[in-house]
Amino acid sequence: MRLTLRDFTPADEPEVLRLFAYCDDWFQAAMGHPSGPGDVQSLFYALPEGTRFEQKQLLVAEAQGMIGFVDLVLDHPSPGHASIGFFLVPKDLRRWGIGREMARALTERYPEITHVHVSLTDFKPGNEFLKAMGFTLNGQGAVLEIAPRSDGR
Secondary structure: OOOEEEEOOHHHHHHHHHHHHHOHHHHHHHHOOOOOOOHHHHHOOOOOOOOOHHHEEEEEEEOOOEEEEEEEEEOOOOOOEEEEEEEEOOHHHOOOOHHHHHHHHHHHHOOOOOEEEEEOOOOHHHHHHHHHHOOEEEOOEEEEEOOOOOOOO
């Protein structure tokens, strides 16, 4: 079964809210509280200073139904970079390779991205995932430099 990433649509909101509830451990570690009903809508307005709305990407990962969610800002903090806000997989599906497959799908969808930035939280499974993916952890953040693609893209 192949995982695909597609753009979030308003019809996805109920299922994304359920996913947020399944990821309550991440919300507690990262935000200090469980997710709430307005969290999906607030993502549309959560932009780093100096970025434009068009840079914001909310993506749903699917493989026979929704299995993940990604919130990222393209060309931030500079061109060719991407900053990830959310990269969620439900607790019962973690450690099955879904996160790695989501990362692969992101590199296929955005071949121009050369660096990925993530803010670190106290969420140990997420930080371990970042290390396993090759991110360099430095203080409050983590960065992954993506090697140029050999196929010329």
